[in-house]
Amino acid sequence: TQLLEQSPQFLSIQEGENLTVYCNSSSVFSSLQWYRQEPGEGPVLLVTVVTGGEVKKLKRLTFQFGDARKDSSLHITAAQTGDTGLYLCAGEGSARQLTFGSGTQLTVLP
Amino acid sequence: EAGVVQSPRYKIIEKKQPVAFWCNPISGHNTLYWYLQNLGQGPELLIRYENEEAVDDSQLPKDRFSAERLKGVDSTLKIQPAELGDSAVYLCASSLGTGSEQYFGPGTRLTVT
Known part of the structure; x- marks a missing residue:
C-alpha cells in the first residue's frame, strides 16, 4: 500500500506570510497532483508534476516534485485569505490509481 | 457545461437503515470513481468504473456496500445496513x-x- 504523509496537518498564518506544505512517501509515483478543497465542495486540481525535480508555478504557488519522485512541496508566497482551504497531495501509482495524502488545513487570517 | 452532480447533498439516517447516493458524471466521461472522505482526511477510493465495468473495487466493503453503473453513465452507491462508522462524505468523480x-x-x- 502506498502512503502519503502531509505536514503540517494544520497551519494558521497571517495574511502576507509565506508557507510551505510537504508531502512525503517511501514509494515512487509516476506523477503527483495537488488539490485544494473548500468546505462543502470536492477537491479541485491545482497542478500535476511528472518529472523528478520538476518545478511548476501557479501565480503565488510553487510546486516541486522531488528528484526521486517520492516527495513534493507546495510553497505559497504572500498568502491571502482566499488561499484558505484543505490542500491535498495525491500520487499516481503504477496502476494509475490515485492515493491521497491526509491533507493540510490552511487558515489565512486577515 | 455542468460538472459532476451528486444527490442528496446531505443525509441523516439511523444505524441499520439503508441509504443510496446518486452521481451523474460529466458528459462524455467514461471513468467514474466513488471515494469516501473522513473529516480532515484525504479521499479514499472505494470503486472505479470504466464505462459500466467495475475495474477496481478492492477497497469496497462488499458485505454492506454495493454500487452500479448499469448504462455506463450515472451511478448509484448503496449501503445496507449503515453503521455509525459510515458517517463521512461520499465523493463522486469522473x-x-x-x-x-x-x-x-x-x-x-x-x-x-
Whole structure:
C-alpha cells in the first residue's frame, strides 16, 4: 500500500506570510497532483508534476516534485485569505490509481 | 457545461437503515470513481468504473456496500445496513479515462445516528 504523509496537518498564518506544505512517501509515483478543497465542495486540481525535480508555478504557488519522485512541496508566497482551504497531495501509482495524502488545513487570517 | 452532480447533498439516517447516493458524471466521461472522505482526511477510493465495468473495487466493503453503473453513465452507491462508522462524505468523480484529470462532485455528507 502506498502512503502519503502531509505536514503540517494544520497551519494558521497571517495574511502576507509565506508557507510551505510537504508531502512525503517511501514509494515512487509516476506523477503527483495537488488539490485544494473548500468546505462543502470536492477537491479541485491545482497542478500535476511528472518529472523528478520538476518545478511548476501557479501565480503565488510553487510546486516541486522531488528528484526521486517520492516527495513534493507546495510553497505559497504572500498568502491571502482566499488561499484558505484543505490542500491535498495525491500520487499516481503504477496502476494509475490515485492515493491521497491526509491533507493540510490552511487558515489565512486577515 | 455542468460538472459532476451528486444527490442528496446531505443525509441523516439511523444505524441499520439503508441509504443510496446518486452521481451523474460529466458528459462524455467514461471513468467514474466513488471515494469516501473522513473529516480532515484525504479521499479514499472505494470503486472505479470504466464505462459500466467495475475495474477496481478492492477497497469496497462488499458485505454492506454495493454500487452500479448499469448504462455506463450515472451511478448509484448503496449501503445496507449503515453503521455509525459510515458517517463521512461520499465523493463522486469522473474523468475522460483512467489517468486523465479527475473532476469531483460536491459530495454527499452522510450522518449515521
